[in-house]
Amino acid sequence: MGRKRLHDAADGRPTVHTVAARAGVSIASASRVLNGVGGSAETVRRVREAAAAVGYVPNAIARSLQSQRTGLIAFAVEDIGNPVYVAMMRAIEAVVAESGRQLLVHATSGQVASETALLRRLAHRYVDGMIISPIRVTDSHVEAMTASPVPVVVIGQLPDAVPVDNVRTDSRTGAGLAVDHLVAGGRTRVAFLNGPLDTVPGVARDAGFRAAVARHGMSADLIEVGDFQYAAGRAAAERLLARSRPDAIVCANDLIAVGALHALLVSGLRVPEDVALVGMDDTELAQMSYPQISSVSLGSEIRGRLAAQLLLDRIADAGLPPRREQVPPSLVIRASSGGGA
Template sequence: MAVKIKDVAAHAGVSVGTVSNVLNGRETVSPAAVERVRAAIESLGYVRNDAARQLRAGRSRSIALIVLDVGNPFFAAVARGAEARAADDGYVVLLGSSGADGDHERLYLDQFREQRVAGVLLTPADAGGDVVERLAQAGIPVVLVDEHTADAEVCTVSVDDVEGGHLAVAHLLAQGRRRIGFVAGPLATRQVADRLAGARRAVAEVEGAALEIIETDGMTVLAGRAAGERLRERTDRPDAVFAANDLLAVGLLQALTMLGGIRVPDDIALVGYDDIDFAAATVVPLTSVRQPAEALGSTAVDLLLRQLDGELDPSERQVRFRPELVVRASSG
């Protein structure tokens, strides 16, 4: 039989109200009583019925985070930042990975709504969809993560990916490279499109420079390796490549240097994007555009909690970080 709060109270020799005060961290209980209650909880193996407590309080202590690909170290870092900030206020983060699939995203959202999460942090599978509106109608606050919108009413945390693309390609051009390849991933992805826009802007600023778009099916190491194998067979290869993320760049490195005998950066200079944890440890340390991934996650939780507390000023709803170029051996 499950141990109830009245059992804890009887074992500790205190009232049910005192046990409730201890469980909820209220400071109205004497240290001696707190110790007796904690000892009773430990002895009896009491586990609080948090779902029932949330229904009574009208507010959950869990936050949903849905990202495009939890296997991408960038999103893993976003989750770390979100978890750390949520824990500061006694919340937990429930993580879902949509795989950039709208149907999977809707399934997660339905499940998290049933669990009465306090709010949702979301990197949307479809940036042009109506998910924010649907969540708002259900009374669930939402913060878009690694996404920006012109709607000033929507809370967002993002990085200026146009500037990031410009940083990457301007750096390659400054090394004297003129035939730039952009290994893109799906161009319909907003982040990829913005990075491409920045790359195009940098190329337009330098006479004689040209940009070639090399699309891939995904943004994984395997997709990058496939793109690198195609480049390896060409005689008209670009002399520099900007990859839309570091996973693509790692695959390119594998195909070009380990399998193809092409020298990086001598034959092809290479820049990635995200500056994931192992970018500095690749066979040729990877130059990358750094996004503050953990700060994105922690800032998103902060915005959400301030929404819940009614303390968020409308002018503070959208936070945009600036990217940083981290130069290593792969670009010369």
Template structure:
């Protein structure tokens, strides 16, 4: 049975507050009392709970993180960046997912009520922004990663989605491509809007147009989005898929139709997830700096907990074009 602080106080014939002051090396406890308390602690093997230590310090030295789920291909890199920074500072990470919808949000709310963490890192799950906004307004520090909806009022770390897509367009134009298809992500995401605008603006400046079709950021979605255009015989010699999973689906569909990549059709993705270097042919893509975004967001939150105001404007970690064999 775990020894409690109340048991230590009873045996040492002091209050729980005095035990707490001894544990935290406060100088207002006389020497003989402190020695007696420490003797009881040693005899009972008492160790304070992390929550008790956090309450004594006024903080938990734990950061909360709320994400939609762990299946997104780049999520592991973001989490590793966050963990590297937190561990180096001696902070813990309390990770919450939204895999079970409202039930998951209820569980997360219990952690909030228990003051289980000092600040929150957020990759916006669906149907959660109103609740997170309420928490933020009540004083919870929040830093958003990969702001999918361009929510003002939150500090955030993002990447150069628009410029990354523009780099992809310039690369395809320079390689002589003239008939473009853009396979977008869901329209409600901020990154979808930015990537579409970045790509199409470069084409417009060059006097070119593109066919835009909507996907869903999955491999099957990329395949389904491009198949009707291939079947219709529409002229296309370049496809920009707004993430690598859809780009892999596009490669599948082109292979099934007997279209050679990149000879007949060039394909460019976005993200540079692990599979991009191992597709056939290997995928030219725009690298999203996922790990660096996690690191930057964790540093921003910890800096705020140390007293630095959160910045009003997003911190942008730039993308980079990675040229491989597909285009």
């Protein structure tokens, strides 16, 4: 009927007009009842009944346009295949869900262009805030983040001058912990398999490793660089074994460590008897391997939780001064370095 078409949405679904008409009240009253604010007992009853009868569901887009917020939080991550990000995501999701919002995840493939595009898209206001964990931080990142009209929280290092909330760890020290542990276990030829040196974690871990071996009076020549993936770790370990014979290997993350473990076992070396191994990030991958891999924990769950909290706080009060949280690294010793079972 004409009457009906006037109140339904373009696609024929009921709107607040439909409900109001059916209940015989104004749209203002209908909206109030549906939002649980005000309304006489009778009005509430009639509106509720009408809404149920037509199967009314509010249109989130329209609501967002009016309220200026979407209830969505984004988490942008470069490699969703890396369990460390899955751990962070779970922690973030818990906090976000508790605030009644929804988390959505974007995979950026670590492309700077794709990350900044995502950041810029924030200006479109499709989400209320974003948590991003970039492994490279370029000028265009910084510019896009500071220009963003919606709050951004960074998990990772950031130049001090950038006025953006962030939560960081100290993977430089973390790499040192790994070396110290191996040296304490009597290892004298400690190698390092790192990720790219044009990444923030790459340089931090490189510095940490070099400082640590120097501290122990050892040379830092057993270094191989690839990317932060399994295949690269395996390839790097093969290159390393082809040119030298280390008795311990520190890896810049667990994916690399699993790759290295594979290479070691293939070449007939025993872990930890012949070569001790330590990973980083302390992901479930480290526990799933055999032998289980010692790993430097960088507190991914904690960092995720803190980041989410920082973001929610800033959404609640945009005037807050930029905050910075630091999570200390710790070493989890397992069989691959001669520890636990």
